[in-house]
Amino acid sequence: xxxxxxxxxxxxxxxxxxxxxxxxxxxxxxxxxxxxxxxxxxxxxxxxxxxxxxxxxxxxxxxxxxxxxxxxxxxxxxxxxxxxxxxxxxxxxxxxxxxxxxxxxxxxxxxxxxxxxxxxxxxxxxxxxxxxxxxxxxxxxxxxxxxxxxxxxxxxxxxxxxxxxxxxxxxxxxxxxxxxxxxxxxxxxxxxxxxxxxxxxxxxxxxxxxxxxxxxxxxxxxxxxxxxxx
Amino acid sequence: xxxxxxxxxxxxxxxxxxxxxxxxxxxxxxxxxxxxxxxxxxxxxxxxxxxxxxxxxxxxxxxxxxxxxxxxxxxxxxxxxxx
Numbered sequence: 001x002x003x004x005x006x007x008x009x010x011x012x013x014x015x016x017x018x019x020x021x022x023x024x025x026x027x028x029x030x031x032x033x034x035x036x037x038x039x040x041x042x043x044x045x046x047x048x049x050x051x052x053x054x055x056x057x058x059x060x061x062x063x064x065x066x067x068x069x070x071x072x073x074x075x076x077x078x079x080x081x082x083x084x085x086x087x088x089x090x091x092x093x094x095x096x097x098x099x100x101x102x103x104x105x106x107x108x109x110x111x112x113x114x115x116x117x118x119x120x121x122x123x124x125x126x127x128x129x130x131x132x133x134x135x136x137x138x139x140x141x142x143x144x145x146x147x148x149x150x151x152x153x154x155x156x157x158x159x160x161x162x163x164x165x166x167x168x169x170x171x172x173x174x175x176x177x178x179x180x181x182x183x184x185x186x187x188x189x190x191x192x193x194x195x196x197x198x199x200x201x202x203x204x205x206x207x208x209x210x211x212x213x214x215x216x217x218x219x220x221x222x223x224x225x226x227x228x229x230x
Numbered sequence: 231x232x233x234x235x236x237x238x239x240x241x242x243x244x245x246x247x248x249x250x251x252x253x254x255x256x257x258x259x260x261x262x263x264x265x266x267x268x269x270x271x272x273x274x275x276x277x278x279x280x281x282x283x284x285x286x287x288x289x290x291x292x293x294x295x296x297x298x299x300x301x302x303x304x305x306x307x308x309x310x311x312x313x
Contacts, residue, residue: 058300065297094300101302103241106248148245148303175248 001221003029004042006072006088008063013049013085013198020198021046024214032068039071043221044081047072047088049141049196059102059144060090069095081125081217082190086142089182089192098185098192099157100149106175110143114206115195116168117181121161124184125220126191129212136209138165138195140173145194147176147183157183165193232279232313235290239299239306240271274298277313286310 005017014031021029032039039045052063063069069091076082076097084092092098105111114137122132130136149157154177157163165182172179174194182193197210241247247269254268276293280286290308299306 057298061297061300093302099302101300103245103303104248106246108248108252146248150244150302175246 001025001027001043001218001225002041003027003044003046004032004039005029005046005048006032006034006036006068007048008034008050008052008066008091010052010054011048011050011087013087013196016196017046017048017085017198020201020210021214024201024211025218027218034063034066034068036068037071039068039075042075042080044083044217045072045075046198047082047084047091048198049086049088052087052091055087055144058090058094059087060092060094063087063091064094073097076185076190079187079189081221083126083213083217084190084192085196085198086140086145086194089194090144092190092192097190098183099153100147100183102144102194103146103148103175104144105142105146105173107173110141111145111173112141113139113173115140115173115181116171117165117195118168120163120166121184123161124164124188124191124216126184126213126216127164128220129216135168137207138197138200138210139206140195142174142194145176146174147180147194149177154178160186162186164191165195231282231286232277233283233286234311234313235274235276235278235286235308236311237274237276237290237294237298237306237308238271239274239294239304240269241303242305245303283310 119130119134166179197213200207200210249270250268257265
Protein backbone atom coordinates (compact mmCIF):
# COMPACT_ATOMS: atom_id res chain seq x y z
CA UNK A 1 0.00 0.00 0.00
CA UNK A 2 1.60 3.25 -1.12
CA UNK A 3 1.12 6.09 1.35
CA UNK A 4 1.48 9.86 1.04
CA UNK A 5 1.62 12.51 3.73
CA UNK A 6 0.81 15.99 2.46
CA UNK A 7 2.92 18.95 3.57
CA UNK A 8 1.55 22.48 3.56
CA UNK A 9 3.55 25.45 4.78
CA UNK A 10 2.83 25.22 8.50
CA UNK A 11 2.13 21.49 8.72
CA UNK A 12 3.88 20.15 11.81
CA UNK A 13 2.64 16.60 12.29
CA UNK A 14 3.81 15.47 8.86
CA UNK A 15 6.85 13.59 10.16
CA UNK A 16 4.85 12.06 13.00
CA UNK A 17 2.47 10.66 10.40
CA UNK A 18 5.34 9.25 8.33
CA UNK A 19 6.92 7.65 11.41
CA UNK A 20 3.57 6.23 12.49
CA UNK A 21 2.99 4.59 9.10
CA UNK A 22 6.51 3.14 9.13
CA UNK A 23 6.26 1.93 12.72
CA UNK A 24 2.73 0.48 12.62
CA UNK A 25 2.36 -1.00 9.14
CA UNK A 26 5.83 -0.67 7.52
CA UNK A 27 4.47 0.48 4.18
CA UNK A 28 6.26 2.78 1.71
CA UNK A 29 5.44 6.40 2.48
CA UNK A 30 6.35 9.70 0.78
CA UNK A 31 6.13 13.26 1.99
CA UNK A 32 4.32 15.19 -0.74
CA UNK A 33 4.54 18.99 -1.06
CA UNK A 34 1.32 20.98 -1.48
CA UNK A 35 2.19 21.89 -5.07
CA UNK A 36 2.03 18.26 -6.25
CA UNK A 37 -0.37 17.63 -9.12
CA UNK A 38 -0.38 13.85 -9.30
CA UNK A 39 -1.22 11.54 -6.41
CA UNK A 40 -2.57 8.76 -8.59
CA UNK A 41 0.04 6.26 -7.35
CA UNK A 42 -1.06 6.55 -3.70
CA UNK A 43 -3.58 4.28 -2.00
CA UNK A 44 -3.63 6.08 1.33
CA UNK A 45 -3.24 9.83 1.81
CA UNK A 46 -2.80 11.57 5.16
CA UNK A 47 -3.59 15.26 5.52
CA UNK A 48 -1.63 15.90 8.71
CA UNK A 49 -2.00 18.24 11.66
CA UNK A 50 -0.40 21.62 12.10
CA UNK A 51 -1.22 25.20 11.24
CA UNK A 52 -1.33 25.27 7.44
CA UNK A 53 -0.86 28.81 6.18
CA UNK A 54 -0.76 29.99 9.79
CA UNK A 55 -4.47 29.20 10.20
CA UNK A 56 -5.04 32.62 8.62
CA UNK A 57 -8.66 33.54 7.90
CA UNK A 58 -9.93 30.17 9.23
CA UNK A 59 -8.13 26.91 9.98
CA UNK A 60 -7.81 25.03 6.69
CA UNK A 61 -9.43 27.77 4.60
CA UNK A 62 -6.38 28.52 2.47
CA UNK A 63 -4.87 25.03 2.36
CA UNK A 64 -8.06 23.77 0.80
CA UNK A 65 -7.19 25.65 -2.41
CA UNK A 66 -3.64 24.26 -2.65
CA UNK A 67 -2.92 22.45 -5.93
CA UNK A 68 -2.56 19.10 -4.21
CA UNK A 69 -6.13 19.26 -2.89
CA UNK A 70 -7.57 18.60 -6.35
CA UNK A 71 -5.68 15.32 -6.25
CA UNK A 72 -6.89 14.56 -2.73
CA UNK A 73 -10.44 15.14 -3.98
CA UNK A 74 -9.78 12.81 -6.89
CA UNK A 75 -8.41 10.13 -4.56
CA UNK A 76 -11.51 10.45 -2.38
CA UNK A 77 -13.75 10.17 -5.45
CA UNK A 78 -11.82 7.08 -6.58
CA UNK A 79 -12.51 5.42 -3.23
CA UNK A 80 -8.90 5.55 -2.07
CA UNK A 81 -8.31 6.22 1.64
CA UNK A 82 -7.90 9.75 2.97
CA UNK A 83 -7.22 10.48 6.64
CA UNK A 84 -7.34 14.06 7.91
CA UNK A 85 -5.93 14.54 11.38
CA UNK A 86 -6.56 17.74 13.38
CA UNK A 87 -5.70 20.54 10.92
CA UNK A 88 -6.16 17.89 8.23
CA UNK A 89 -9.75 17.39 9.43
CA UNK A 90 -10.27 21.16 9.24
CA UNK A 91 -8.89 21.18 5.69
CA UNK A 92 -11.21 18.33 4.63
CA UNK A 93 -14.30 20.09 6.00
CA UNK A 94 -13.31 23.35 4.31
CA UNK A 95 -12.83 21.41 1.08
CA UNK A 96 -16.30 19.91 1.42
CA UNK A 97 -14.96 16.35 1.52
CA UNK A 98 -16.54 16.02 4.95
CA UNK A 99 -19.65 17.81 6.21
CA UNK A 100 -19.74 20.39 9.01
CA UNK A 101 -17.13 22.78 10.35
CA UNK A 102 -14.75 23.13 13.30
CA UNK A 103 -15.22 26.15 15.53
CA UNK A 104 -13.18 27.66 18.35
CA UNK A 105 -13.17 25.44 21.43
CA UNK A 106 -16.02 26.34 23.73
CA UNK A 107 -13.52 27.03 26.54
CA UNK A 108 -11.51 29.29 24.18
CA UNK A 109 -8.45 27.36 25.39
CA UNK A 110 -5.95 25.46 23.31
CA UNK A 111 -6.27 21.94 24.71
CA UNK A 112 -3.25 19.63 24.61
CA UNK A 113 -3.87 16.43 26.56
CA UNK A 114 -4.72 12.74 26.40
CA UNK A 115 -8.44 12.22 25.82
CA UNK A 116 -10.64 9.21 26.21
CA UNK A 117 -12.60 8.28 23.10
CA UNK A 118 -15.27 5.72 22.37
CA UNK A 119 -15.23 3.89 19.05
CA UNK A 120 -18.73 4.61 17.80
CA UNK A 121 -18.46 2.64 14.57
CA UNK A 122 -16.02 -0.25 14.32
CA UNK A 123 -17.21 -1.29 10.87
CA UNK A 124 -15.34 1.38 8.90
CA UNK A 125 -12.14 0.78 6.96
CA UNK A 126 -10.33 2.86 9.57
CA UNK A 127 -11.64 1.12 12.68
CA UNK A 128 -12.26 -2.53 12.01
CA UNK A 129 -9.51 -3.66 14.36
CA UNK A 130 -11.31 -1.93 17.24
CA UNK A 131 -14.37 -3.21 19.07
CA UNK A 132 -17.57 -1.23 18.83
CA UNK A 133 -17.85 0.79 22.04
CA UNK A 134 -14.17 0.26 22.86
CA UNK A 135 -12.67 3.04 24.97
CA UNK A 136 -9.31 4.26 23.75
CA UNK A 137 -6.89 6.99 24.76
CA UNK A 138 -5.60 9.36 22.06
CA UNK A 139 -4.01 12.80 22.49
CA UNK A 140 -5.52 16.03 21.22
CA UNK A 141 -3.79 19.36 20.57
CA UNK A 142 -6.11 21.99 19.16
CA UNK A 143 -7.82 25.32 19.70
CA UNK A 144 -10.47 24.83 17.03
CA UNK A 145 -11.90 21.36 17.33
CA UNK A 146 -15.44 22.18 18.27
CA UNK A 147 -17.35 20.23 15.62
CA UNK A 148 -20.54 21.75 14.29
CA UNK A 149 -23.11 20.55 11.80
CA UNK A 150 -26.69 21.71 11.41
CA UNK A 151 -29.42 19.45 12.77
CA UNK A 152 -30.23 17.85 9.45
CA UNK A 153 -26.57 17.00 8.77
CA UNK A 154 -26.12 15.69 12.31
CA UNK A 155 -29.12 13.37 11.93
CA UNK A 156 -27.71 12.09 8.66
CA UNK A 157 -24.33 11.41 10.31
CA UNK A 158 -26.04 9.55 13.13
CA UNK A 159 -28.32 7.50 10.88
CA UNK A 160 -25.56 6.52 8.48
CA UNK A 161 -23.10 5.54 11.21
CA UNK A 162 -20.72 8.24 10.02
CA UNK A 163 -19.73 9.21 13.55
CA UNK A 164 -16.65 7.08 14.08
CA UNK A 165 -15.15 8.42 17.32
CA UNK A 166 -16.83 10.24 20.18
CA UNK A 167 -15.24 11.80 23.24
CA UNK A 168 -16.15 9.61 26.21
CA UNK A 169 -19.04 10.90 28.27
CA UNK A 170 -17.93 13.84 30.41
CA UNK A 171 -14.63 14.12 28.50
CA UNK A 172 -15.68 16.43 25.66
CA UNK A 173 -12.73 18.86 25.53
CA UNK A 174 -14.07 21.40 23.05
CA UNK A 175 -17.87 21.51 23.00
CA UNK A 176 -18.38 19.41 19.85
CA UNK A 177 -21.99 18.55 19.14
CA UNK A 178 -22.89 14.97 20.08
CA UNK A 179 -19.32 14.61 21.50
CA UNK A 180 -18.05 14.10 17.95
CA UNK A 181 -14.28 13.51 17.66
CA UNK A 182 -14.16 11.95 14.18
CA UNK A 183 -16.43 11.31 11.20
CA UNK A 184 -16.30 9.54 7.84
CA UNK A 185 -17.89 10.53 4.57
CA UNK A 186 -20.91 8.58 3.35
CA UNK A 187 -18.79 6.26 1.26
CA UNK A 188 -16.56 5.52 4.25
CA UNK A 189 -13.17 6.16 2.65
CA UNK A 190 -12.48 9.64 4.07
CA UNK A 191 -11.98 10.01 7.82
CA UNK A 192 -11.46 13.27 9.66
CA UNK A 193 -10.61 13.35 13.36
CA UNK A 194 -9.32 15.94 15.80
CA UNK A 195 -7.37 13.48 18.05
CA UNK A 196 -3.95 12.35 16.85
CA UNK A 197 -3.74 8.57 16.33
CA UNK A 198 -0.24 9.01 14.86
CA UNK A 199 0.94 10.23 18.28
CA UNK A 200 -0.46 7.17 20.04
CA UNK A 201 1.43 4.27 18.52
CA UNK A 202 3.64 3.17 21.41
CA UNK A 203 3.19 2.87 25.17
CA UNK A 204 6.24 5.10 25.59
CA UNK A 205 4.21 7.89 23.93
CA UNK A 206 1.53 7.46 26.57
CA UNK A 207 -0.73 5.27 24.45
CA UNK A 208 -0.63 2.84 21.57
CA UNK A 209 -4.35 3.00 20.94
CA UNK A 210 -3.95 4.84 17.62
CA UNK A 211 -2.12 1.92 16.00
CA UNK A 212 -5.29 0.15 14.91
CA UNK A 213 -6.33 3.05 12.67
CA UNK A 214 -3.34 2.24 10.48
CA UNK A 215 -3.51 -1.55 10.74
CA UNK A 216 -7.24 -1.45 9.88
CA UNK A 217 -6.65 0.48 6.66
CA UNK A 218 -3.88 -1.85 5.60
CA UNK A 219 -6.06 -4.89 6.14
CA UNK A 220 -8.93 -3.43 4.15
CA UNK A 221 -6.57 -2.39 1.39
CA UNK A 222 -5.09 -5.91 1.25
CA UNK A 223 -8.54 -7.49 1.12
CA UNK A 224 -9.74 -5.29 -1.73
CA UNK A 225 -6.43 -5.68 -3.52
CA UNK A 226 -6.49 -9.46 -3.26
CA UNK A 227 -10.08 -9.41 -4.54
CA UNK A 228 -9.01 -7.38 -7.56
CA UNK A 229 -6.09 -9.69 -8.33
CA UNK A 230 -8.02 -12.95 -8.06
CA UNK B 231 -13.44 51.78 -11.27
CA UNK B 232 -11.60 51.11 -8.03
CA UNK B 233 -13.82 50.05 -5.19
CA UNK B 234 -13.35 49.28 -1.54
CA UNK B 235 -15.47 46.44 -0.24
CA UNK B 236 -16.13 46.57 3.50
CA UNK B 237 -17.00 43.03 4.42
CA UNK B 238 -18.52 41.99 7.76
CA UNK B 239 -18.42 38.29 8.63
CA UNK B 240 -20.41 36.98 11.58
CA UNK B 241 -21.34 33.58 12.94
CA UNK B 242 -24.84 32.43 12.05
CA UNK B 243 -27.39 32.91 14.82
CA UNK B 244 -27.66 29.15 15.25
CA UNK B 245 -23.93 28.87 16.00
CA UNK B 246 -22.80 29.54 19.57
CA UNK B 247 -20.11 32.18 19.89
CA UNK B 248 -17.88 31.33 22.89
CA UNK B 249 -15.76 34.47 22.40
CA UNK B 250 -18.86 36.67 22.43
CA UNK B 251 -20.10 34.92 25.58
CA UNK B 252 -16.76 35.50 27.35
CA UNK B 253 -16.75 39.18 26.40
CA UNK B 254 -20.38 39.51 27.49
CA UNK B 255 -19.42 38.11 30.93
CA UNK B 256 -16.51 40.54 31.14
CA UNK B 257 -18.79 43.46 30.33
CA UNK B 258 -21.22 42.36 33.03
CA UNK B 259 -18.30 42.18 35.47
CA UNK B 260 -17.59 45.82 34.57
CA UNK B 261 -21.21 46.57 35.48
CA UNK B 262 -22.48 47.11 31.97
CA UNK B 263 -25.64 45.42 33.19
CA UNK B 264 -27.73 46.36 30.19
CA UNK B 265 -25.62 44.26 27.79
CA UNK B 266 -27.76 41.33 26.70
CA UNK B 267 -25.59 39.76 24.00
CA UNK B 268 -22.19 40.05 22.29
CA UNK B 269 -21.34 38.46 18.96
CA UNK B 270 -17.81 38.67 17.61
CA UNK B 271 -17.08 38.63 13.90
CA UNK B 272 -14.49 39.74 11.37
CA UNK B 273 -14.16 42.90 9.36
CA UNK B 274 -12.23 42.87 6.09
CA UNK B 275 -11.38 45.58 3.57
CA UNK B 276 -10.82 44.42 0.02
CA UNK B 277 -9.74 46.91 -2.60
CA UNK B 278 -10.37 45.85 -6.16
CA UNK B 279 -11.07 47.20 -9.60
CA UNK B 280 -14.17 46.27 -11.56
CA UNK B 281 -15.73 47.32 -14.85
CA UNK B 282 -19.02 48.29 -13.24
CA UNK B 283 -20.77 48.34 -9.91
CA UNK B 284 -22.63 45.21 -10.87
CA UNK B 285 -19.38 43.41 -11.61
CA UNK B 286 -17.94 44.58 -8.28
CA UNK B 287 -20.94 43.04 -6.47
CA UNK B 288 -20.48 39.82 -8.39
CA UNK B 289 -16.77 39.64 -7.56
CA UNK B 290 -17.23 40.40 -3.87
CA UNK B 291 -20.04 37.88 -3.48
CA UNK B 292 -17.90 35.31 -5.29
CA UNK B 293 -14.92 35.79 -3.00
CA UNK B 294 -17.11 35.75 0.11
CA UNK B 295 -18.80 32.51 -0.91
CA UNK B 296 -15.63 30.80 -2.06
CA UNK B 297 -12.99 31.80 0.46
CA UNK B 298 -13.68 34.66 2.83
CA UNK B 299 -16.50 32.92 4.74
CA UNK B 300 -17.43 29.37 5.60
CA UNK B 301 -21.15 29.17 4.76
CA UNK B 302 -21.60 26.25 7.16
CA UNK B 303 -21.14 28.52 10.19
CA UNK B 304 -20.81 32.09 8.92
CA UNK B 305 -22.79 34.76 7.08
CA UNK B 306 -21.71 38.09 5.70
CA UNK B 307 -22.81 41.53 4.65
CA UNK B 308 -20.78 44.09 2.77
CA UNK B 309 -20.85 47.59 1.43
CA UNK B 310 -19.05 49.04 -1.56
CA UNK B 311 -17.49 52.48 -1.60
CA UNK B 312 -15.46 54.14 -4.33
CA UNK B 313 -11.79 53.86 -3.49
